[in-house]
Structure formats: structure tokens, C-alpha cells
Amino acid sequence: NAGVTQTPKFQVLKTGQSMTLQCAQDMNHNSMYWYRQDPGMGLRLIYYSASEGTTDKGEVPNGYNVSRLNKREFSLRLESAAPSQTSVYFCASSEIWGRDIQYFGAGTRLSVL
Amino acid sequence: RKEVEQDPGPFNVPEGATVAFNCTYSNSASQSFFWYRQDCRKEPKLLMSVYSSGNEDGRFTAQLNRASQYISLLIRDSKLSDSATYLCVVNSGGDSSYKLIFGSGTRLLVRP
Numbered sequence: 001n002a003g004v005t006q007t008p009k010f011q012v013l014k015t016g017q018s019m020t021l022q023c024a025q026d027m028n029h030n031s032m033y034w035y036r037q038d039p040g041m042g043l044r045l046i047y048y049s050a051s052e053g054t055t056d057k058g059e060v061p062n063g064y065n066v067s068r069l070n071k072r073e074f075s076l077r078l079e080s081a082a083p084s085q086t087s088v089y090f091c092a093s094s095e096i097w098g099r100d101i102q103y104f105g106a107g108t109r110l111s112v113l
Numbered sequence: 114r115k116e117v118e119q120d121p122g123p124f125n126v127p128e129g130a131t132v133a134f135n136c137t138y139s140n141s142a143s144q145s146f147f148w149y150r151q152d153c154r155k156e157p158k159l160l161m162s163v164y165s166s167g168n169e170d171g172r173f174t175a176q177l178n179r180a181s182q183y184i185s186l187l188i189r190d191s192k193l194s195d196s197a198t199y200l201c202v203v204n205s206g207g208d209s210s211y212k213l214i215f216g217s218g219t220r221l222l223v224r225p
Contacts, residue, residue, distance in 0.1 A: 035215075040121070042200070042217035043157070058212070090156055098212055099145035099204045104156035 002026050006091050006105035013081045013112045021076040021108050023091030031097040032074035033058075034066060036087040037107075043090065049074055050097035081112045114139055116214045117203050123220040130191045134219045136201030137183045145204040146177055148186050150197045151218065157200055160186075191223045 004025045013019060025032065030051045035043040045058030049068040063085060065077045074093075078085060089108045094100040119136045126132050138146075146163035161168065163175040163184050174187040184203075188195055201216035 040217060042117075043215040045212060048212070101147065101159055101162065102213060104158070106156050 004091055004093055004103055004105035006089075006108050008108060009106065010109045011111070013078075013110065015082060015112060017081050017112075018077065018079050019081065020078075021089055021091070021110075022073070023075065023105060024073045025091075025093040025103070026072065027093060027095075027103065028071070029093035029095050029103075030071070031094045031100070032068065033092040033094075033102065034064070034074070034076045035090045035092065036060065036085075037090060038087050046076065046089075048097075081110075083112050086110060086112045115216075116140060116205065117201055117216040119199075119201050119216040119219045121217060121219060123222050125222045125224060126191055127224055128191055128193060130223075131187065131189045132191055132221065133185055133187045134199055134201075134221075135183050135185050136203075136216055136219075137181075138201075138203040138214075139182070140203070140205055141179075141182060143203045143205065145213070146175075146184050147202040147213075148173075148175055148184075149200040149202055149215075151200055152197050157215075160199070188221075191221075193223050193225065196221055196223045 007022045033048045034046040047066040049055045052071045091105040092102040094102045148160040149157040150160045151157045167176045172189045176185045198218040198220045200218045
């Protein structure tokens with residue numbers, strides 16, 4: 001049972017480059033989330049998709065876009081990477097939106113030079 | 114004031130010790146509470162949900178105090194493998210903002 005799978009695990013970008021982080025879950029969950037985690041700041045919600053076909057901004061959406069491709073997949077795109085986007089990115093999913101237990105992928109460590 | 118606040122620690126305890134963490138939350142409308150565990154450079158994983166009546170899972174006990182707006186986690190007979198960061202998670206409550214808020218975590222180091 002894979003749970004939540006994120007790719008890639010590591011990435012180094014130059015300022016201005018673009019990339020897409022992929023996330024897929026096999027638990028038939030309705031809701032999916034993208035977080036970033038920085039030292040001392042905890043997890044901060046970037047975007048979420050409460051259900052297939054919907055996406056909404058979280059706490060720190062600037063510089064990111066998302067696509068809920070289908071019920072399984074939720075991607076995060078950096079159009080023009082900046083050093084401030086150096087972080088660890090986690091994708092998560094839950095059966096229902098908001099109050100439910102969230103299950104996390106292994107994370108993507110991104111460095112923007 | 115942060116929505117969810119935790120003492121960052123680290124709490125440095127010997128094996129076999131009992132250790133307790135508290136976490137305060139600001140929104141009295143919050144209804145869901147969890148403790149997650151995060152190992153170094155790994156993803157957060159659910160440790161336990163926190164119910165109004167309190168709950169216990171082996172060496173771990175979680176309590177909720179709605180009046181004072183805090184949750185606690187008690188770990189008895191600490192093991193070396195308990196060394197990790199413990200994240201307090203609370204839903205934000207309210208009519209249009211049912212999302213989970215993660216605390217910054219409390220780091221626990223269990224020494225031999």
C-alpha cells in the first residue's frame with residue numbers, strides 16, 4: 001500500500017526556472033494538500049483541493065499554482081523559482097476536508113540557487 | 114498570538130523517564146485535535162487523535178482541556194526510538210475555514 005507518493009524526492013533549481021512537483025494517492029481520498037516546511041515555522045498550507053475539481057489558496061500561495069488532475073493526483077507548480085522557495089514540500093491527503101486525519105508523502109527537498 | 118503554540122524544546126530525558134508536552138490553541142471553536150510524530154528529514158505521521166475524554170495508546174496518553182484550550186501528550190517509559198519531533202495539530206474551526214493548523218513541534222531527545 002503506497003499511500004501518498006511524491007516525486008521527485010530532491011531537486012535543485014536555478015532562480016527563474018520552473019518545475020512541477022507531482023503527488024498521487026491510492027487511498028481514494030477526496031481532499032489533497034500541499035504544504036511547505038521551513039525550520040522553526042512548522043507546516044504551512046500552500047494550496048488545497050477539498051474535492052476533485054476544486055482548488056483553493058492556503059496560507060502561502062504566492063509563487064505557486066496547482067492542478068487537481070483527477071481524484072488521485074494533485075500537482076504543484078513553481079513557474080519562476082525564487083531562493084525564498086527553498087524548502088521541504090509535503091503533499092498530504094485526507095478522506096474528507098478539514099478536520100480529518102491527513103496522510104503525508106515522503107516530501108520533496110527543493111533548493112533554489 | 115499563534116493559532117497553535119508548542120514549546121520547541123528540546124526535551125532531553127533518560128530512557129525510562131516520563132515526559133509530557135503541552136500545546137495551546139487559540140480558537141475555541143476547534144473540534145479536531147491530533148498529535149503527529151516527525152522523525153528527522155521524514156514526513157509527519159499520525160501518532161494519535163485526541164478525544165474529549167482523553168485516550169491512551171500503550172505508553173502514550175493524550176488529553177484535551179477545552180476550558181484552558183490546550184492538549185497534552187504524556188509518554189511513559191521513554192525509549193530511544195521515541196526521539197523525534199512531536200507536532201500538535203488542531204483544526205482551525207469556524208464556518209469557512211476548516212483546515213488543520215500544525216504547531217512548530219516539540220523536539221524530544223531520549224538518551225541512553
